Amino acid sequence: ETGVTQSPTHLIKTRGQQVTLRCSSQSGHNTVSWYQQALGQGPQFIFQYYREEENGRGNFPPRFSGLQFPNYSSELNVNALELDDSALYLCASRGGGASYNEQFFGPGTRLTVL
Amino acid sequence: AQTVTQSQPEMSVQEAETVTLSCTYDTSENNYYLFWYKQPPSRQMILVIRQEAYKQQNATENRFSVNFQKAAKSFSLKISDSQLGDTAMYFCAFIQIQGAQKLVFGQGTRLTINP
Numbered sequence: 561e562t563g564v565t566q567s568p569t570h571l572i573k574t575r576g577q578q579v580t581l582r583c584s585s586q587s588g589h590n591t592v593s594w595y596q597q598a599l600g601q602g603p604q605f606i607f608q609y610y611r612e613e614e615n616g617r618g619n620f621p622p623r624f625s626g627l628q629f630p631n632y633s634s635e636l637n638v639n640a641l642e643l644d645d646s647a648l649y650l651c652a653s654r655g656g657g658a659s660y661n662e663q664f665f666g667p668g669t670r671l672t673v674l
Numbered sequence: 675a676q677t678v679t680q681s682q683p684e685m686s687v688q689e690a691e692t693v694t695l696s697c698t699y700d701t702s703e704n705n706y707y708l709f710w711y712k713q714p715p716s717r718q719m720i721l722v723i724r725q726e727a728y729k730q731q732n733a734t735e736n737r738f739s740v741n742f743q744k745a746a747k748s749f750s751l752k753i754s755d756s757q758l759g760d761t762a763m764y765f766c767a768f769i770q771i772q773g774a775q776k777l778v779f780g781q782g783t784r785l786t787i788n789p
Contacts, residue, residue: 602765602779616776648717663777665719
């Protein structure tokens with residue numbers, strides 16, 4: 561069973577640029593959530609996708625957007641990057657059945673905005 | 675809105691000792707789950723233990739156990755016979771059963787196990 565993977569591992573961008581982060585769900589999982597974890601903080605929920613539709617969103621502006629593909633992999637896009645967007649971005653997937661409320665996390669993408 | 679509070683930013687114990695990490699939460703929901711996640715320096719968030727709110731019995735997983743006090747909205751984690759590999763950030767998290775199923779995390783406790 562393949563776990564959740566994310567790419568790239570690290571990324572450096574400058575203010576105003578756009579970035580795309582990628583996530584491959586664990587096999588059999590149809591729900592993906594994205595979280596932003598600032599240094600020294602707990603993760604904050606950005607949004608969630610279920611079967612290619614966004615079905616929940618946290619307190620993040622519209623320049624944070626996402627996609628989920630038919631194979632349940634996902635992208636997080638951030639436009640007009642700001643310095644405060646520097647953080648670890650975590651992707652988590654989950655499936656149904658007994659693991660319904662158990663989310664499995666990827667290793668994260670460290671984004672630095674200069 | 676749900677909130678999760680971890681009042682201990684850092685803790686440090688000797689190997690083989692027992693340590694308890696505190697967590698309180700606030701919600702008006704009756705059906706939810708609570709979790710403890712471990713995040714080592716590798717950054718991977720690993721599930722340590724989970725508790726269903728409708729279960730009165732405290733969850734246990736080998737050396738890890740919880741003290742779940744629903745009325746007090748308290749959910750502490752006890753690590754027995756601590757090991758060097760337990761050194762990590764520990765996050766308490768809440769998820770409601772209805773709705774978007776988003777995890778709400780506390781600020782974390784940095785736990786160091788000393789040899």
